[in-house]
Amino acid sequence: MSIVRNPRGRSVQPDGQRVYDPRYTPDVSDIGPTQLQALYEDLVVVRRIDTEATALQRQGELALWTPLHGQEAAQVGSARALHSDDYVFNSYREHGVAYCRGVDPGLITAPWRGCAHSGWDPNTVNMTNPSIVVGSQGLHAVGFAYAAQMDGDDIATIVYFGDGATSQGDIAEALVFASTWSAPVVFFCQNNQWAISEPVHIQSPSPIAQRAAGYGIPSIQVDGNDVLAVLAVARQAIRRSREGAGPAFIEAITYRMGPHTTADDPTRYRSNVEVDAWRVRDPLDRIRRLLERNGFFDDEFVARVQMRSDEVAERVRSETIGMPDPAPLSIFDNVYATTHSKLDSQREGYSSYLDTLEDSPC
Template sequence: MSTHLDPITVPAVGLDQPLSLIDPRGRRVHEPRLEPYAADVTSAQLLDLLRDMIVLRRIDAEGIALQRQGQVGLWAPCNGQEAAQIGSARAFRADDIVFPSYRETGVLLVRGAQPGDYVRAWRGEEGAAFDPWVMHMAPLQIIIGAQTLHAVGYALGIMHDRSDQVAITYFGDGASSQGDVNEAMVFAASYHAPVVFICQNNHWAISEPVAVQSQHPIAGRAPGFGIPSMRVDGNDVLAVHAATRWALEQARNGSPVFLELVTYRMGPHTTADDPTRYRDPAELEYWRGKDPIARVEALLRAEGVLSDEISAEFAAAADEAAMQLRAACLAMVTREPLAVFDGVYAEPHTGLAEERADYARYLSTFAEA
């Protein structure tokens, strides 16, 4: 792997129109910049990608239902972003390490999450949501953009180890305005860190449209830092998969890379949000016509690969995943509130004892009420 600090070529591809291989009607599109990276993807592999997206959408719906029923405190929906997450994550090597934000439920699915892993953090249970070393995936990051710095730091460690692993980090269009993201790109470009920045441009940073974040395509920013970039139709799972393969190839050869996946958040920012207060219903209908699952289904049916029987199998697998998720969530036993102080220090600490006593007094007010 290259560790020199010579200038690198910094093209920005797809700024006029996001690159695509499958259009919204399910027809193949000729795109010479992506086709070499998708040439070996078979119809069977496309079926697998479709299955993952269908399962993900069902898991996402179950997570929302669990929050509405008071079983988890919050949920960050990813409806509409299935292709961006499944298509990219399926391109990673098993030992590549992912630094997610809080919305990458699909990446969790691809990395082999167990049913409880999806909800443990949102339910507020002890420990991380999952074992990062088993998943090769850092814990979910709530602080906007902070994970990009962590990814670059890990990538610098990869360079020192002379490994060919790659660090991948996900963030949204809103996070692209954060200082952390821009500082991470400065470091990555300066040291040729093997990191792939994946910006899921879902058009809304909570209630602010992407036009407030950037007057031009976000992928156009990366070359200013010395990072080549590509802007891709994030609702086209095959194009995302191909673009991620390209990005990983560049990263393993010593160049950080930036992908902008142009997609859309169909639901709320989180379950604490009401998008009807700021979003035009016509916009939602427009993007519903670009649904990432429907276009792959249309392509595979036209090719005679997807049958009603297979569709039924995928739906059953999705329902089974949702059932296991719900069962794992309901089976969790929440510790007593004061247990939050256990294990903070190896030895007893007077300051901690005072905090525990204060918290106990606070909790007692609820009992009195």
């Protein structure tokens, strides 16, 4: 596989040419044809999950969905750098991370259908459920990482958030605590250029990664549409945290090709020219071209990837549509780890209200 030197800080050019960069290449020197094919399959399957869930929402089967189209490389590359005992704190768009962590694809849509608070048991995959409150997971991640450090666990914790979350106080406070306590946490910002309808240049005139320096945290920007570059920098940061060197900050420069959520209309605040400019940097096309260049993209491989993506899409669809309606009072389950008097009172009140519905004539 040919590798050329290039100063632009990528591992793979948009045309599929693999390049050399001393910051990245050594940390992905083990990625050969088989590993590249596996990463490409991840990218395809993750996009298919997103496409299927978006279709389900449009068909009335989901109340809402948060598309990740365009951000697949940032999620797959970082997730595949993690060890099984590392812990993930996510926001609400990391469906690709969930897939890579081993979450059953059929469970990912549960909260978006309104059938459960969350889709999976965090303890089975070392990944929390989606966090809707923007930026709150930053503080949770730092607290978890610091506690793990005090317990002597040699693990890393990674927390995902978007560029918009960096304007929230919770992320700023999380950076302070992480720096002060030298907590082994990796801050992973997916800068997809838009916080709903607010462009990133208004949120931050300077690169977001530079903010971490103000807290004494080493940071790096990476091409978030280059799965190999993301894998490399994530491996570096995770290794650093696992070895006790403290926190790190990664800003993955990517783009949200679709809407913020399925309730959003991005054509109201951004131009087709901008979207088209990012379309040529598609993360799936980049790895496909790399595989094609080197003769690793044959019909058998394509058929295998197609079969896998079809299987996952079918599971997402069938499991979503087949989800049973939850019992009304189950909304109070698992809100707290132990019983809570105020919650008990709310449960009793809601139960009494439900009784009045049962007694009402049709």
